[in-house]
Amino acid sequence: MPSQEERIEALERTTAEFRPVLQNVAYELTMVKGLTIDQIGLTQNLNQDMKEVKERLTKIEEQLETILTLLKPS
Template identity: 80%
Template structure:
């Protein structure tokens, strides 16, 4: 069985070998987080725009119904 010092040396070597990979993963995760936050903001903006369009269409429908009612012969 390896001594505690040998295990520590092996751990340090493994950490040194994988440090660039881990740094790259951390960088990419940071980028994904930023993109996700931006996308959430864009989605919220689109949702608000769609709600505005729905409101306007409802108003137009109500006005058209009123116009059609007034144009119907009695």
């Protein structure tokens, strides 16, 4: 069974070997987080825009119905 010092040395070697990989993963996760936050903001803006478009279309439909009602012969 390896001594505590040998186990610590092995852990330090393993950590040193995987440090670049872990740093890369941390960087990529940071990028994904930033992109996700940006995407959420864009989606919220699109939802708001769609809500406004629907409201405007509803008003236009109401106006068209009124116009058609007025144009019908009595």
